[in-house]
């Protein structure tokens with residue numbers, strides 16, 4: 001009668017969705033003498049209807065498949081589902097108390113996204129950004145008492161005299177805009193060039209705000225304490241210098257500095273037990289690092305690194321030197337990391353306390369199992385996904401949310417697939 005056009009690839013027995021479906025009316029009615037009887041015609045018609053309904057179900061299933069992909073993992077199959085699409089280089093994410101998502105797009109837009117993927121119009125009040133290269137609107141974070149004060153923090157590449165530099169602004173979030181916006185921090189000095197702005201925003205349990213930065217492609221200046229290039233800084237929620245910052249009171253030193261010798265920190269998160277800050281520092285060709293930055297310490301860039309320059313030339317003096325900190329973990333060759341999250345949810349209990357890192361270059365998600373401060377196992381999840389991953393965050397539902405970095409970027413959710 002007809003042949004299904006759904007999928008003509010041969011499949012193993014029993015996988016009907018992958019087997020050519022041939023509607024053979026003789027086999028439907030059992031063949032033989034019933035074929036010409038009235039009862040036989042009725043039975044045949046009912047079976048055709050049932051087959052048509054079954055076939056429609058398969059069509060709908062296949063039609064919906066681009067929304068979900070299944071990947072294997074050491075903890076069983078995982079399903080990746082699209083939550084929202086049509087975002088231009090989404091970069092940072094905050095989960096609002098009402099279940100919606102506050103999302104930045106690198107060209108300079110801030111949007112509210114509903115759990116079913118509806119994008120708001122761009123919110124007003126966002127500062128002008130330097131939207132070139134790696135620059136633009138970067139991270140977003142909510143004040144720890146956001147439910148009372150609506151204070152919302154943005155990090156971004158700010159244009160100005162000399163070029164551009166990373167800045168932090170905050171405002172009160174309203175439904176359509178930010179109000180009372182003011183700039184709390186400016187990386188000094190502004191320099192030319194479109195690379196290495198960082199930047200993630202993390203509130204520590206003591207209420208202070210960590211702001212991760214990059215060295216703006218001026219690698220030696222990551223070691224200069226009178227500049228913010230290549231530093232991790234710590235400020236109060238109002239932008240002041242905390243009195244217990246490590247270099248407070250030292251002449252010729254920027255007092256916002258927490259740690260130095262960083263290249264481009266694009267991931268940061270608090271450890272769920274120790275509450276210490278962990279960061280991801282994006283290396284050159286090799287030498288991406290996980291660090292646990294302590295007050296006043298020097299993380300070595302560009303004096304020590306496990307990577308080489310993109311030209312293949314060596315950088316600095318080697319991989320270790322007294323007075324310079326070693327990373328918790330490093331990658332060589334590099335994975336081009338962005339986004340960092342500790343998993344604390346219950347949906348995949350085996351992942352509790354593990355660290356998740358997005359990879360831009362490889363288009364996958366890295367899981368790191370820790371024993372204390374040491375990385376003891378690495379799994380590369382979503383092999384073959386192939387889309388650059390800019391950020392990874394745990395949602396209030398205990399699932400991981402990822403951003404794909406593209407002109408048509410998506411928010412995708414990773415969840416266990418019941419076996």
Ligand SMILES: [Ca+2]
Pocket residue numbers: 289299300301304305325326327
């Ligand atoms: Ca280092």
